[in-house]
Amino acid sequence: MLNLTKLYFGTASESDHLRYGNGHLRSAAERRPVVVWTVTRTCNLKCVHCYTDSKAMRYPGELTTDEALGILEDLAIFRVPAILFSGGEPLLRPDLFKLAGRARDLGIRTTLSTNGTLITPAMAEKIRDAGFKYVGISLDGPKVLHDKFRGVPGAFKSTLEGIRNCIAVGQKVGLRLTLTLHTLPAIEDIFDIVEELKIPRVCFYHLAYAGRGRSLQSEDLTHAETRSAIDRIVERTGNILSRGQELEVLTVDNAVDGPYLYMKLQEENPLQAEHALALLQWNGGGRFSSGVGIANIDSEGNVHPDQFWRHYSVGNVRERKFSEIWSDPNEPLLKRLRDRLPYLKGRCHDCRFQSICGGALRVRAEAATGDVWASDPACYLTDQEIKEPALCPT
Numbered sequence: 001m002l003n004l005t006k007l008y009f010g011t012a013s014e015s016d017h018l019r020y021g022n023g024h025l026r027s028a029a030e031r032r033p034v035v036v037w038t039v040t041r042t043c044n045l046k047c048v049h050c051y052t053d054s055k056a057m058r059y060p061g062e063l064t065t066d067e068a069l070g071i072l073e074d075l076a077i078f079r080v081p082a083i084l085f086s087g088g089e090p091l092l093r094p095d096l097f098k099l100a101g102r103a104r105d106l107g108i109r110t111t112l113s114t115n116g117t118l119i120t121p122a123m124a125e126k127i128r129d130a131g132f133k134y135v136g137i138s139l140d141g142p143k144v145l146h147d148k149f150r151g152v153p154g155a156f157k158s159t160l161e162g163i164r165n166c167i168a169v170g171q172k173v174g175l176r177l178t179l180t181l182h183t184l185p186a187i188e189d190i191f192d193i194v195e196e197l198k199i200p201r202v203c204f205y206h207l208a209y210a211g212r213g214r215s216l217q218s219e220d221l222t223h224a225e226t227r228s229a230i231d232r233i234v235e236r237t238g239n240i241l242s243r244g245q246e247l248e249v250l251t252v253d254n255a256v257d258g259p260y261l262y263m264k265l266q267e268e269n270p271l272q273a274e275h276a277l278a279l280l281q282w283n284g285g286g287r288f289s290s291g292v293g294i295a296n297i298d299s300e301g302n303v304h305p306d307q308f309w310r311h312y313s314v315g316n317v318r319e320r321k322f323s324e325i326w327s328d329p330n331e332p333l334l335k336r337l338r339d340r341l342p343y344l345k346g347r348c349h350d351c352r353f354q355s356i357c358g359g360a361l362r363v364r365a366e367a368a369t370g371d372v373w374a375s376d377p378a379c380y381l382t383d384q385e386i387k388e389p390a391l392c393p394t
Contacts, residue, residue: 001203002257004249007276008234008265009241011248033295033326035075036084036113036307039068039096041299043088045115046151047138062299063317065095069102071297071317076106078323080295086113086307088299091123097130104131111136113176117155119162121169128171136203137163138176139193141186149182160193167197174201174248179229181219187229191236200246204233206254206378209367210308217368223380230260255289255360256379259353263385277391280356289358291337295326305337308363333372337362346375351386 005011041059063071075083083103090096091114103110112127116137119127127135139159140149146156166173177183177190187204194202207220221229230251237249251257258280265273291305298304302313303325314334315325329335336343340362341354348359359365360376368377 001250001252002255002261004233004251004257004261005237005241005247007258007279008261008272009238010272010275011241031293032078032080033293034082034084035080035322036086036294036296038086038088038296038298038307039063039090039099040093041088042092043115044092044117044152045089045155047115048149048151059299063301065098067301067318068095068099071301071322072099072102072106072108074317074321074323075103076108078326080108082109082111084111084113089115089118091118097126100130100132109133114138114162115150115155115159116162117152117158119165121165124162124165124169124171127166128169133172134201135166135171135173136176136201137166137173138178139163139190140177140183141189145182145186163197163199167199172201173199174203175199176203176205178205178207179221179226180207181221181225184221184225184229187232187236191240194247195240195245198245201248201250203250203252204229205252206361208253208308208361209364210310220378226254226378226380227260230257231264234261234264253361253364254376254378255357256353256376256381258356259381259385262356277356281391283356289337290362291334295322297322305333306363308361336372340373343373344375345371345373347379347383347386348373348375351379351381352388352390353381353386355391 040062042057085096085100087093090112100110100112110130110132111134112132113136116139137159140146143156146159147153163173163175175190175194177186190202193199206226209217233249233251237247240247262273262276262280265276289306290309294306296304296307296309297317298310301317303315303317303322304310304313312333314331315328317325325331326334340358344354344359348354351357359373360379362372362376364378365374365376366372368374
């Protein structure tokens with residue numbers, strides 16, 4: 001997750017300490033992971049790019065309330081900085097607010113990832129009162145496109161009402177869009193909605209080849225289209241900021257955005273380029289990524305390096321505490337993910353930006369090539385751009 005507004009425009013946000021330090025950490029390597037907790041697979045929509053392949057059904061074997069409360073105790077002792085309650089649709093889990101309230105009482109920052117269709121005015125108040133710091137709501141563009149992607153007619157109308165209901169009760173809310181060939185034109189629509197409703201945050205996700213998203217590989221952006229999308233996101237962000245509206249813009253699931261923004265800044269604002277480089281180097285090669293700064297607990301208690309690694313579990317919280325699983329020095333994939341640079345192959349191995357990118361998304365490389373350490377196919381830098389001169393350490 002990359003904070004474009006901080007790196008490119010120098011504006012701060014309250015969640016920067018999760019990515020760029022808070023004065024207590026000597027390096028990003030010391031951080032505890034943000035835990036993406038898939039509290040249920042059950043969902044009321046049929047999204048074509050769902051990484052959990054969720055349906056409107058009850059899934060057997062999901063963690064009980066008592067088991068979940070025990071996990072929260074362990075996460076608090078382990079000092080994880082934040083939990084993202086996700087799904088499926090997390091609002092369909094009956095004890096969600098009990099879990100969120102307990103996490104709040106334990107001092108863990110909580111956020112919610114939802115499709116927004118179930119957020120009535122009363123539900124918005126419950127979310128706010130439960131102490132969620134932020135609610136991320138997925139929106140794929142205008143009505144026809146959103147309803148098609150979500151697989152349910154009327155989803156757009158319900159989602160927009162959910163967003164407005166959050167705003168009405170003072171609950172911080174943001175939009176989330178996954179970039180594909182179909183949603184690329186919707187960047188403009190998303191920014192229009194952000195500006196119209198004064199939404200303070202928007203996240204643009206690069207496509208991860210997992211779950212039903214595997215079937216969308218052929219609909220991923222070309223490298224030229226990705227560059228154009230980032231350029232347009234930067235331009236629209238700058239326009240909104242220039243008009244005095246507070247806005248945090250993030251890009252997710254492709255660390256290549258960092259080097260690309262750095263190169264743009266070298267031409268446009270060299271001083272800010274050096275500030276951005278220092279932040280990217282502090283964050284370090286992949287240290288906010290899979291198996292390091294991000295962890296996933298699925299609905300059955302399996303622990304994964306991130307939410308896209310459903311095919312690989314490093315343990316189960318019913319058998320060992322999360323803190324023990326995550327701290328196991330002998331787990332082979334975690335061990336390599338935490339010292340990944342020597343294992344990178346191809347363009348990622350030869351790239352001068354590997355210390356600030358970390359080889360981007362390893363699970364995408366595996367899905368496309370069968371090799372976890374192969375070059376990430378979503379890297380849109382040219383061969384010339386990844387060559388020397390090497391970056392100078394800060």
